Amino acid sequence: MEQLSKYIENKNFILWVFEPTNELEAWWKQFENDHPEEKINIQHSRRVLLKFRTTNQNLTEEEKILLFSRVLRRVEFKQRSGISRNLFTGFLKYAAVALLFFSIGALLFYKQNQFNPQFYSQKLAEPIPENSAKLIRANGEDILLKQDKSVIKYEAGGKLVVDNDTISTVISKNPKDLAMNQLIIPYGKTSELLLPDGTKVFLNAGSRLVYPEIFVGKTREVFLVGEAFFDVKRDEDHPFIVQVDELRIRVLGTKFNLSAYPADNVVETVLAEGKVLMEQNNAGLFDKAIEMAPNQLASFDRTTKKTILKTVDTDNFILWTAGMLKFESTDLNRITKRLERYYNIRFQFSDPMLGALRISGKLELKGGKEEICERIASVASVKIVKRGDNLYEILK
Amino acid sequence: MKVEGDNDYLQKIWTRFKSGDQEAFAVLYNLHVDHLFHYGTKLCKDEDAVKDALQELFLELFLKRGKIKVAPENLKFYLLLALKRKLVKKLQSDRKITHDINESVGFEPQYSIEFQIMEQEKDAEINLKVTNALKQLPAKQKEAIYLRFNEGLEYTEIAGILEITVESVRKQVHRALKSVREIIGNESPLLLFSFLLKKDK
Numbered sequence: 163m164e165q166l167s168k169y170i171e172n173k174n175f176i177l178w179v180f181e182p183t184n185e186l187e188a189w190w191k192q193f194e195n196d197h198p199e200e201k202i203n204i205q206h207s208r209r210v211l212l213k214f215r216t217t218n219q220n221l222t223e224e225e226k227i228l229l230f231s232r233v234l235r236r237v238e239f240k241q242r243s244g245i246s247r248n249l250f251t252g253f254l255k256y257a258a259v260a261l262l263f264f265s266i267g268a269l270l271f272y273k274q275n276q277f278n279p280q281f282y283s284q285k286l287a288e289p290i291p292e293n294s295a296k297l298i299r300a301n302g303e304d305i306l307l308k309q310d311k312s313v314i315k316y317e318a319g320g321k322l323v324v325d326n327d328t329i330s331t332v333i334s335k336n337p338k339d340l341a342m343n344q345l346i347i348p349y350g351k352t353s354e355l356l357l358p359d360g361t362k363v364f365l366n367a368g369s370r371l372v373y374p375e376i377f378v379g380k381t382r383e384v385f386l387v388g389e390a391f392f393d394v395k396r397d398e399d400h401p402f403i404v405q406v407d408e409l410r411i412r413v414l415g416t417k418f419n420l421s422a423y424p425a426d427n428v429v430e431t432v433l434a435e436g437k438v439l440m441e442q443n444n445a446g447l448f449d450k451a452i453e454m455a456p457n458q459l460a461s462f463d464r465t466t467k468k469t470i471l472k473t474v475d476t477d478n479f480i481l482w483t484a485g486m487l488k489f490e491s492t493d494l495n496r497i498t499k500r501l502e503r504y505y506n507i508r509f510q511f512s513d514p515m516l517g518a519l520r521i522s523g524k525l526e527l528k529g530g531k532e533e534i535c536e537r538i539a540s541v542a543s544v545k546i547v548k549r550g551d552n553l554y555e556i557l558k
Numbered sequence: 559m560k561v562e563g564d565n566d567y568l569q570k571i572w573t574r575f576k577s578g579d580q581e582a583f584a585v586l587y588n589l590h591v592d593h594l595f596h597y598g599t600k601l602c603k604d605e606d607a608v609k610d611a612l613q614e615l616f617l618e619l620f621l622k623r624g625k626i627k628v629a630p631e632n633l634k635f636y637l638l639l640a641l642k643r644k645l646v647k648k649l650q651s652d653r654k655i656t657h658d659i660n661e662s663v664g665f666e667p668q669y670s671i672e673f674q675i676m677e678q679e680k681d682a683e684i685n686l687k688v689t690n691a692l693k694q695l696p697a698k699q700k701e702a703i704y705l706r707f708n709e710g711l712e713y714t715e716i717a718g719i720l721e722i723t724v725e726s727v728r729k730q731v732h733r734a735l736k737s738v739r740e741i742i743g744n745e746s747p748l749l750l751f752s753f754l755l756k757k758d759k
Contacts, residue, residue, distance in 0.1 A: 180710070216708055221595050225609070
């Protein structure tokens with residue numbers, strides 16, 4: 163009994179027998195090699211233990227998401243009386259991005275009342291890996307995007323063109339089949355995407371867009387994490403909807419910029435042309451709608467759930483699509499944040515107060531990071547010193 | 559994404575969850591929902607009732623998160639126990655009877671060896687015997703070995719769920735192990751041999 167108890171009482175051993183992982187497998191293999199005389203005991207213990215394994219009824223992914231979305235919905239309902247929740251504060255960025263997609267998936271599900279299992283098999287939960295812009299197609303195919311600014315087009319006739327190479331034709335014609343594609347753009351890269359309906363999307367650094375290969379149904383719906391500029395092709399019968407974590411932007415045909423980075427506490431929508439309707443997801447229902455007029459900025463505060471509307475110069479928000487940044491009395495904190503994403507670099511402030519300095523002006527982004535740092539330094543009257551490969555310190 | 563076994567990670571998730579973060583809530587949900595459903599469907603055959611109970615369970619977990627005093631690594635135990643209480647309550651009210659927590663529910667696992675295709679006739683024979691022996695065990699004992707091996711709980715945790723002493727959990731598990739080992743041992747010459755060797759020591 164002693165010989166076997168040693169193993170059967172060992173949680174690590176139990177785990178290995180019941181839920182083996184590569185790590186455990188390697189550990190026990192090594193152990194067996196180091197203690198060949200134990201091999202027979204290990205095998206026997208394993209054999210005995212395995213008799214206790216049960217078969218389990220499993221929830222499908224679909225059922226799990228449905229269940230969770232119901233819970234969320236009830237949570238929101240209970241909290242409706244106005245208790246605000248604390249939000250993501252910067253650490254565990256990856257987990258947050260992954261989970262954001264979990265909630266988007268849940269929203270998609272209970273809103274459309276239909277679920278696309280592929281949505282989940284698409285490695286949505288993966289963090290954005292450094293330097294690997296890619297397009298994940300509904301069939302699971304990964305297309306790596308080598309250019310710093312990739313161009314992807316879904317052309318008429320179902321042709322998919324990536325950086326001027328025709329990849330393949332789009333197959334799915336089944337109206338029920340909402341085959342989702344995902345475009346992942348890490349820091350330091352951007353992308354230009356032409357959707358099958360003729361809508362143009364500029365995806366900024368550190369962003370993801372999930373969209374169907376072909377739009378079917380009454381609406382054209384896409385999901386965004388990060389920042390993008392949309393030039394939506396007018397189609398009054400099929401409203402275009404951009405879903406971010408707690409908001410949906412509904413339009414018919416307009417140009418607007420949407421910035422919804424998980425690390426930021428505000429979701430900003432800037433309307434350049436046309437009309438958009440911004441709806442807030444409350445209690446699982448999108449019931450608070452705000453109508454925006456051109457040249458307006460709507461800042462939705464994720465903590466207070468309040469939206470503030472004001473008139474702005476849209477260029478300040480949109481010129482990035484042309485490789486430029488324009489600022490008007492913008493604080494350095496904000497500017498460095500944008501540059502960090504665009505160039506995949508980091509800034510440190512020797513004194514946090516420096517982040518509050520406000521500057522105005524236009525910056526060409528094409529010139530490279532060193533040049534940008536020089537420009538910022540001269541405009542803001544600060545020193546920017548290179549501290550590492552991609553690390554810069556801002557000093558007085 | 560690393561999830562299990564990383565206490566630091568769990569602690570961070572837990573802290574975020576406590577502050578009301580729904581994304582952290584989703585992580586916890588994903589981490590535990592499978593185990594809970596597996597366990598629940600063994601206590602109660604009605605899948606929909608188990609799903610309803612799970613919904614209640616997670617809703618309460620979120621709403622009462624401020625009051626929950628449990629270390630994140632013990633959350634699984636906490637949830638399993640809470641789920642069981644919910645299911646027992648439900649089953650009791652369905653039958654309009656009140657009993658103690660462990661009398662009104664059964665525990666009916668299906669052992670996977672029943673479905674294993676055995677190449678050797680000998681193995682098939684052993685498995686049949688083992689299955690029959692396991693099925694004969696009292697529900698509480700089945701539950702104890704399930705929680706120990708399939709869920710990997712500590713003896714103290716199992717004692718908490720079954721409302722018996724740690725010592726008697728240990729006894730139940732050992733008894734079940736012993737009966738299985740005897741069946742295997744008697745039927746297999748090689749293993750019988752190793753079994754005897756061990757007895758000598």
